[in-house]
Amino acid sequence: MAKIEYKNTSVQFVDNVYEPAEDTFLLTESAFNYIKDGMNILEIGTGTGFVSAVLKNNFEVNIVSTEINPDAAQCARSNDVEVIRTNMFDGLKPIQCFDLILFNPPYLPTTDDEKVPGWINYAYDGGIDGCDAIRNFLDNVCNYLKPNGSIMLLVSSFSGIDYIKKMMESYGFEVYSTSRERYFFEELAVLYGIHKIKNLCKPVH
């Protein structure tokens, strides 16, 4: 079992679970600028639990997370993260109780031939245009956010940073690009969105 030490936190990771990488670190770093003590936070698709574990160890916040991959859910649990094994928001009542919802989605454009066997596919497979999980997230997230609550979404040039920013705006979010970094093959950004239009859960075209 491998381990990463990061900001007062020791995070273990195992096979068949997405290993913390540049995208994970960028989302975590960005979240530090927006989190305030006392917040109720939900992380969708926590994987190893890295983001939740680091935030929990550095702020006085309540964090719960969801994860579909059973190996990842157990890994997150071993990292002292409160995790529910479910797909996205499926196992949660639509109660608007969270100040902030974080999501590092699977964003790689993926055809049927490119799917990876096993649960780990959920960490990569963003559908044909890389945006399937992001659409699902935006379709549901406002049912869980407090009024004027916010979201942080890790996005990649593979699925289109500006395209996703516009998509978020169409769901009633005021969107800010908080971090943007270029790596060898892609550009990553964290989009921070404040939900400004009450009860708007479907895009406005």
Added chain:
Amino acid sequence: MMYPVLGEQLKKELMDILACPICKGDLVLNIVEEDEVEIKSGTFYCSQCKEYYPVEDGIPNLIPPDIRE
């Protein structure tokens, strides 16, 4: 508007925000093992869908049975 208070007793209060992943209805919890903080094992039952969802090692498994494994 009232919100659930997720505080010191987060782990048990968390159970109040869980729903059946199929119909989003209420779940009935049957506790097998617990401590002061959390439910270690047990089952959730949805009477609408007539489905059981296990809690194992403190992790509620809210994946529909047909895609669980």
